[in-house]
Amino acid sequence: MKIPLLAFNDKGIYCQQADVYLDPWRPVTNAIISHGHADHSRWGHKNYITHHTNVPIIRHRLGEINVTGKDWNETFVINNVKFSLHPAGHIIGSAQIRVEHKDEVWVFTGDYKTEDDGIAVPYEVVKCNAFITECTFGLPAFKWQPQAEVMEDINNWWMENKAEGKTSVLFGYSLGKAQRLLKYLNPEIGTIFTHGAIENMTEVIRPMVDLPPTVRITKETKKDAFTGNMVLAPPSAHGSIWIRKMTPFVTGSASGWMAFRGGRRRRAIDKGFVLSDHCDWYGLLDSIKATGAEKIICTHGYTDILSKYLIELGYDARTAHTQYEEDEMDTKKEMEEEL
Structure with missing residues (x-):
């Protein structure tokens, strides 16, 4: 055989x-x-x-x-x-x-x-x-939309939240998705803050990819620094004590699972972006x-x-x-x- x-x-x-x-x-x-x-x-x-x-x-x-x-x-x-x-x-x-x-x-x-x-x-x-x-x-x-359309939606969402005086908290996996989002976020809108897990991985990848500047979130980061800006965080940060520091905030998730009806509701996410x-x-x-x-x-x-x-x-x-x-x-x- x-x-x-x-x-x-x-x-x-x-x-x-x-x-x-x-x-x-x-x-x-x-x-x-x-x-x-x-x-x-x-x-x-x-x-x-x-x-x-x-x-x-x-x-x-x-x-x-x-x-x-x-x-x-x-x-x-x-x-x-x-x-x-x-x-x-x-x-x-x-x-x-x-x-x-x-x-x-x-x-x-x-x-x-x-x-x-x-x-x-x-x-x-x-x-x-x-x-x-x-x-x-x-x-x-x-069936996915082109990436350029999804990222335009994300940047527009960020600008809308900024106009309302809210922090945009966007969830994505620390390896791959986070850097993909970061690559196309518009730094002219505001500062891009990162959760430590994402920043650690981004530091590894940054020598290989041209990425916008980021600011690591630490215990010393003042609460008012987040207002109108973007926070990139892993999904595990949702609902944690860590995220309360960003109040008032609006949450978004970039995932292929957002294509499902009810996907945002099940995760208590304010805005879903279909990006896989x-x-x-x-x-x-x-x-x-x-x-x-x-x-x-x-x-x-x-x-x-x-x-x-x-x-x-x-x-x-x-x-x-x-x-x-x-x-x-x-x-x-x-x-x-x-x-």
Whole structure:
């Protein structure tokens, strides 16, 4: 019986021929990491390989690990298996992992998006026989607006709040989303303050990306300094004692989940902006078609719905369970009630 080039087991996605794991969720000897988010890059592996722009990011999160950085499209061989990293467009340093052995090519996307956000290297189509795709927003209901339109809405919202003498508090994940928002916030409107978690990560990324100036919020920051200005904070800060210092404030959230009716209400958010670092339904379908792959494996997200649709289109499609979805499942289950 032929051994598949990539297989799913209790530790992660495994290439037996090379004895290497892709984004493993349990400690292993050799790990190739697609990007820096915590569900994909975990502590405890003996050896890490990732794109060189992701090296400072995962070192910031994981400490002094043994990590090797690679360039885009650089081929490295392990036990006669060829590997290379290709832009995924998800966040800065995010990569698809291409695996080739005996004229068979598999591609693992990690997380990805096809819109060029001006920060991450844009997504690259990689031809393959088998394609492992995320399905975070794998429903026809998800269709994104262009980024420029969303950021214009956010800056207009900020100006409206400033005119009313209120602080704008905008929530986004500390790695990826926060820097994407920061890149396009208009500093001419006012000062951009940052929560410590966001500022720490932004300091790591700033040498690689041109970003507007920010001011870290500390215990010494005076309450009246926030009035009319912008505060970037992680979602975990919502409802905390920390945020009370910004009163009077208006809250906003930038997320693909804001596309659901009732998404803002469920999180007690005043304003929702639909901005995701993942593909929408149409981006997923276009990407899958462009690879030329016949075998599609759907992971983390709406796997059943996407795989069934792909089977109807004639693909050899199936689902596979991973632990990447753990950070997303509470949101996903909650929002499904809105369908």
